[in-house]
Amino acid sequence: MESGAAPVRAVRCPGRLERRRFDVRIVAVLGAGKLGEVLLSGLLRAGWPADRLIATARRPERAQELTERYGIRVVDNETALRAADVLTIAVKPQDAGTLLEDIGPKVPGDKLVVSLCAGLPTTFFAKYLPEGTPVVRVMTNTPALVDEAMTAISAGSHATGDHLAQTEEMFRPLGRTIRVPESQQDAVTALSGSGPAYFYFLVEAMTDAGILLGLPRQVAHDLIVQSAVGSAVMLRESGEHPVKLREAVTSPAGTTINAIRELENHGVRAAFLAALEAARDRAREIASQS
Numbered sequence: 370m371e372s373g374a375a376p377v378r379a380v381r382c383p384g385r386l387e388r389r390r391f392d393v394r395i396v397a398v399l400g401a402g403k404l405g406e407v408l409l410s411g412l413l414r415a416g417w418p419a420d421r422l423i424a425t426a427r428r429p430e431r432a433q434e435l436t437e438r439y440g441i442r443v444v445d446n447e448t449a450l451r452a453a454d455v456l457t458i459a460v461k462p463q464d465a466g467t468l469l470e471d472i473g474p475k476v477p478g479d480k481l482v483v484s485l486c487a488g489l490p491t492t493f494f495a496k497y498l499p500e501g502t503p504v505v506r507v508m509t510n511t512p513a514l515v516d517e518a519m520t521a522i523s524a525g526s527h528a529t530g531d532h533l534a535q536t537e538e539m540f541r542p543l544g545r546t547i548r549v550p551e552s553q554q555d556a557v558t559a560l561s562g563s564g565p566a567y568f569y570f571l572v573e574a575m576t577d578a579g580i581l582l583g584l585p586r587q588v589a590h591d592l593i594v595q596s597a598v599g600s601a602v603m604l605r606e607s608g609e610h611p612v613k614l615r616e617a618v619t620s621p622a623g624t625t626i627n628a629i630r631e632l633e634n635h636g637v638r639a640a641f642l643a644a645l646e647a648a649r650d651r652a653r654e655i656a657s658q659s
């Protein structure tokens with residue numbers, strides 16, 4: 370970390386504004402693509418000053434786009450790793466080896482490396498980094514764009530409680546954070562990392578069902594989206610078990626039970642079990658191929 374007092378800034382926390390101190394001074398996002406941009410925009414919304422955010426990009430057009438959109442510095446990877454306290458690796462897992470071969474040995478020992486890469490264990494990064502470099506593995510998700518992310522954080526072998534706290538400082542304004550043992554990260558990736566895709570898939574399928582039943586597409590879409598939002602808020606706010614909430618909708622000899630019977634007949638529950646297992650297995654495969 371750079372020495373000197375960290376400035377005090379207003380940070381948006383869920384539901385309120387409060388004055389607080391940033392412990393992390395400068396964050397670099399190496400490989401600011403889709404998820405890197407989600408993180409950068411979230412940090413800016415949280416009150417992070419643009420001059421304490423740095424991005425790197427492979428394509429000059431992308432670099433220009435990020436500068437114009439957010440007013441942040443976009444530099445080459447080597448400049449970023451010298452200037453920042455936290456180096457956030459946001460490239461595709463398949464590109465991480467090439468990036469690390471390039472910059473790994475040059476990373477100064479006092480930097481914290483935060484990986485967003487699905488599947489890659491912290492030991493993968495340790496192979497390229499100077500001995501003792503702290504690495505934190507993070508799995509977040511795209512609802513960070515609306516400050517509703519689910520972010521799971523795990524310490525690599527040289528990462529301390531302070532490193533986890535600094536990582537939480539970056540991700541907490543973007544939604545919820547949770548600490549998990551690194552051994553659970555592939556499962557987390559299958560559940561919450563990819564999770565938004567399953568919900569969008571469901572909305573798409575239910576909207577098609579609305580079309581089948583004769584509703585205009587927009588009406589079907591609006592009905593399903595609001596039902597999804599309402600159900601999600603009830604799940605979170607009531608703390609009730611989902612079975613109980615479902616039972617409350619399912620009237621004896623009513624309509625819902627007929628639909629549930631079809632979902633069970635078509636093995637939807639089993640399909641979810643198999644699907645998430647497949648996502649978890651792919652995370653493991655990415656690690657074994659890297």
Ligand SMILES: NC(=O)C1=CN([C@@H]2O[C@H](COP(=O)(O)OP(=O)(O)OC[C@H]3O[C@@H](n4cnc5c(N)ncnc54)[C@H](O)[C@@H]3O)[C@@H](O)[C@H]2O)C=CC1
Pocket residue numbers: 399400401402403404405425426427428431446459460461462464467468485486487488508509510511562563
């Ligand atoms: N998209 C998602 O919902 C989630 C993605 N992730 C993880 O986040 C990471 C990024 O995913 P996306 O943003 O979807 O990928 P992306 O392909 O949109 O972004 C990666 C960016 O890195 C750049 N890049 C590659 N090598 C580079 C290098 N050497 N120097 C500078 N820039 C370089 C690419 O040009 C690209 O813009 C992946 O590791 C993925 O596993 C994690 C959770 C959710």
Ligand SMILES: O=C(O)[C@@H]1CCC=N1
Pocket residue numbers: 487558562563
């Ligand atoms: O599909 C992927 O590999 C990434 C990781 C989790 C969500 N998206």
